[in-house]
Amino acid sequence: MIPDLYLAPERDKPEVDFKFSRHHLSLKGETYPENAAQFYGPILAALRVYLNDTRGAHITVDMDLIYFNSSSTKILLSLFEMLDQAARDNQVQLNWHYDPEDETVQEFGADLAEDYTALVYNPVAK
């Protein structure tokens, strides 16, 4: 089993708390790093290893992002793509936390639900 992954939040980077051992993945905060591909590369790599080895699990994903810039958004989409694939062999629930006043974040979550139909989409108003 791949070890859990924890990265403390920084000004331009979210808190990454991937408790693979408990099938609980959480991204929280803001994301606008200088180089999104560089920051998310190792995170997605760890996630890929975990998902490759995981079958029949109930995976919970908590996404609580206040602000994400365009290059982070692009990479987050590959993360959702991976989760959607994994949802064929697992149950993957996406808890999408949003500020009810913020249409953009709410719509982004709704678009994800439309595109990645294998995910159990659960919008959570803050």
Added chain:
Amino acid sequence: MNLDDFDRFRRLVNDSGVIFYYTGYLSHNIIGAIGDALRSKLEAEDIKGPTARRIFSTFIEMMQNILNYAENPAIEGDKAILQMGTVAIGNAGERFFVVCGNSMGEEHVSRLRGKLEHIRTLSLEEIKQEYKRRLREEPEPDSKGAGLGFLTVARDASEPIEFDFHADARNQDIQHFFLKATI
């Protein structure tokens, strides 16, 4: 600059509704620090929720765009070579504006103009559709970011984005590019 000029400059900034202004070198760290200052200022002005997020998002996309397309981008690990940029954030009545400026070679103007003119023709719904489509595509070869910066700015704006190019007074090969979003 003598003190009278400086006072004229200060008054012009005030009269234009500017609540935040920066001009100078940009790096990722400088953008982060200005971003913190901008947030404190927005909080102090009691600007919250989606409006604050839109202003901040527009600021970040504009600044990262300047860095990504800098003529002399900072060599990785070398923070000594920095790009110049300008940004002003202010209010005009009930709305807010974010304006940025940077200089570029004349050769980039027509491509950039084409991109921005196209975005200006789109309705908000069309901007959202194009954003979604581009998000799921590979970025353009000349794009160093996700190629979504201008669309992100346009999506968060309440009016069509405005832009202009002004030729440098001393060097005809240099153009000063300005972009404005109203939120």
